[in-house]
Amino acid sequence: MSSGETPKKWMDKPPYRPVDPKEFGEVKWRGHCQCGRVEYHINREKPLMAKFCHCRGCQVLHGAPFQWCAVFHKTDLTFPKGAKDLVFYSSKEKSTEYMTPTKVACGYCRAPIMDEGNNVCLLFPELINVEGSYDEEKHRKEAFMPKCHIFYEQRLVDVADDLEKWSGMDGESERIDMYGKPLKEGEKL
Numbered sequence: 001m002s003s004g005e006t007p008k009k010w011m012d013k014p015p016y017r018p019v020d021p022k023e024f025g026e027v028k029w030r031g032h033c034q035c036g037r038v039e040y041h042i043n044r045e046k047p048l049m050a051k052f053c054h055c056r057g058c059q060v061l062h063g064a065p066f067q068w069c070a071v072f073h074k075t076d077l078t079f080p081k082g083a084k085d086l087v088f089y090s091s092k093e094k095s096t097e098y099m100t101p102t103k104v105a106c107g108y109c110r111a112p113i114m115d116e117g118n119n120v121c122l123l124f125p126e127l128i129n130v131e132g133s134y135d136e137e138k139h140r141k142e143a144f145m146p147k148c149h150i151f152y153e154q155r156l157v158d159v160a161d162d163l164e165k166w167s168g169m170d171g172e173s174e175r176i177d178m179y180g181k182p183l184k185e186g187e188k189l
Helices: 056-062 134-143
Strands: 029-032 039-042 049-053 067-073 086-089 102-106 112-116 120-123 148-150 164-166
Touching (some): 056 067
Parallel strands (some): 049 148, 148 164
Antiparallel strands (some): 029 039, 049 067, 067 120, 086 102, 102 112, 112 120
């Protein structure tokens, strides 16, 4: 557990604590796991950031060459059915006890829901429901459009797009091209 955390204390904090719908505000997006037992609501129109992560941990835990994540404040999110069907995994500690950072999944179908950090949640936009018109689907694509690739040095596939690519975390590591070669200061992709 994180420092000073008591068992189940996490249930009293965002995003897990029950929130009155009036206090939460207008639901902008709804998402759920594959089986539907875990459902979440988001009250923010756009994420703080969206990106593709190529780190080895994401590759292994998602069974994919990279994962797509959207960053939200913990208070932007609520679980209207409660948190009883969630399970946690700390890849750092290799533990299923709740501690941050943690991977959060449905305890029944095991679909990954999000990564929870100390201050934010990284949701997976693939789980966001879009029912309706082509324009509504286009709106979701625009709202959750990734801005960069992170941990691109660990990539399994080269990605030919115009997004910035970082060797580690965005803004904290070296910018590289699609083949992993360092970019000079101010150099474009």
